[in-house]
Amino acid sequence: MTGKQVTDERIILAHGGGGESTRQLLSGHVLPKLANELLNPLTDSAVLDVPAGRICLTTDAYTVQPIVFPGGDIGRLAVCGTVNDLAVMGARPIALSLAMVLEEGLDLRTLDAIMDSIASAAKEASVPIATGDTKVVEHARGDGLTITTSGLGLIGDGVSPAMGRVGEGDAILVNGGIAEHGLAVMSAREGLGMETQLLSDVAPLAGLVAVLLESGCDVKFLRDPTRGGLAGVLADLAEGTSMSIEVREADIPLTPIARHMAELLGLDPLTVANEGKLLAVVAADDADKALAAMRDHPLGRSAAVIGSVTDASPPLVELVTRAGGRRIVQRPYGEELPRIC
Amino acid sequence: MDAGRTQRLVEKIHTACEHLESVRLMEVCGTHTVSLFRSGVKSLLPECIKLISGPGCPVCVTSQGYIDAACELAQRDDVTICTYGDMVRVPGRSGSLELQRAGGAKIVVVYSARDALKFAREHPDRKVVFLAIGFETTTPATAGMILEARRLGVGNLFALAAHKLVVPVMEAMLSAGEVPLDGFLCPGHVSVIIGCDAYRDVAGKYGKPCVIAGFEPANMLEGILGLVRQVAEGRSEVENVYPQAVSTRGNPVAAQWVGQVFETSPAIWRAMGEIPSSGLDFRPEYRRFDALEQFDVKTGPDYEPAGCLCGQVIQGKADPSQCTLFAKSCTPVQPVGPCMVSSEGACAAWYKYNRAQS
């Protein structure tokens, strides 16, 4: 490959130098895809008109290997992750920022594909990328591409999901099959050959949350179980409320392929990461209504009521297994690793 | 899964136990330990059945001396360690491999021996040492890796080998006679490789029923039912409730690979010391892959981390909850011994899934 082609096709340090190369990178590969009223002026900060009320602010840094995985890529992940952090607070996302650290040598076609998926995820979530930044780091110093997104959201009147509102008898719902993101990424990273069958669930949940909030249900608590899986969120809930939780394994959505792969790797699907799952706690009387509302939304077609909050003591998460037995569910330590044999 | 079917099996087990005061069954393998807890099967059994975890968690039975040798190798600038994830966090004399990695040592987690070969081929400038541990389920993969490395002429791949054999340790425990046992729940995946016949002496000579089962809840219940019935009727046979996968003789191809690279040798087991013919060592023709010989390291003495009962736990002499450190200063976040580190370890399974400890 000639030197010219290298500069044409790959990220070089000059792209981060702030000069003409930077301008070309931005105008050729970044800005056209994200164009919107807030971003277009390219001022140092975006200026937003915000109605009176409560605002949510969140930020998250994203690294993932491989940066493109079955069902998504780091760009989609970075948009959805931050949108979801706002959504589970009951907020409607109104603007995101996007900071990208590009590694020297990154293929520009990969960058283009990732910018496309950032744009489409933002569109899906109806949120503009209002401001951003790019930097370039030397080869082997940046994992290809890392992204930080921050998000602003508006919380509607009367909306206040909070752990403190959770009470005995409340129903616990989840919007669909669990463990898919973690298993898809692991499969791609380790070349386990299931990449075509198992896709990450990475998706923006703001629309689904809006539907749920508008359904008139008493929504007490929302969380998107990411790393640590469903187990992590349930453990947080039991700990935070000092109440017990009972969930039924048979009711927790899990596709046969995800179940098979988790079994193969010796992983408990409850502890595997998700990126498009919503756990909702609603008043017991509203369980059916909430379920119907979720199932009406494309991201909630296989939603299910998986369990309830109980006053059993000590406060624990208990799983009624498919076999009819019982065991407790704990927050996993760090990343769960596949077993040896 | 059909909850009705598991229910019926549970009822049969209760019936079979009616006249038995206590039945002490050892699940040899860590995968069974975890599956019995995770599936809730343990909670369905009558009180008279005591399930005891055996020496079948690959990380747990590995001697501390091996961990220390691995850490010593990791400190060499020219060496990259390729290892199964569970090994990374086992504490050794000078910290764990995880700590070494934080200090700059090159440690790569792999999912199979094949990945270590791939890594070695992609990094010809590194000396790659694969931490080859595990039972009959992983030995064929290690042997395959070495045969393939030899065929391809890969000169920078080595194995720190401490593979172990399941049946000799069962027999050693029975000979020692320190743990009263009424039967063994034998691991399906190991048995796929070694076949039913391998347990003949345990059932015949030692008079302990052996039932081979897979890891599905219903299949584990069938295995336990088989054992309880044998105990109740005073029989001692090798029974296979996992016939879809396990044959009488095992897998001849796997046996041939392993036999080409390794020969049976004495092996050091955590807390149990040296057990004759319970491990595998390189055949002379394959010594150039032996990390011990090539790097001139020694596996030091075995010892227990202070206060840790892992050595007792893996022999069924103590339950994890009998360890004074359990769930106090020893947790999955801050493990003291390997039984709390490994996803197959009895202490980790008790901690994660057992309500009683909380």
Ligand code: SF4
């Ligand atoms: S609880 Fe910890 S210290 Fe005690 S035996 Fe288990 S691993 Fe060892």
